Amino acid sequence: MIVADTGAVVALLDANDRHHSALRKLYEASPDTWLLPWAILPEVDYLALTRLGTRVEHAFLDDLAAGSFVVEW
DSSP states (O other), X not given: OEEOOHHHHHHHHXXXXXXXXXXXXXXXXXXXXXXXXXXXXXXXXXXXXXXXXXXXXXXXXXXXXXXXSEEEX
């Protein structure tokens, strides 16, 4: 199980982040092992919107709604 923090999720969303490739490979290898604490979701949403734009923010929210991430409530 990987408990992802805000920085890891934002790096996963940001293709220009220096850690993006490594995190993407890790996520794609076993997405079901990533656990997102509910408390990081507002911050990820805010940073995705303000730093990466509405397209990325909407893609993240769509992935959340589709169950692409396991959220620990």
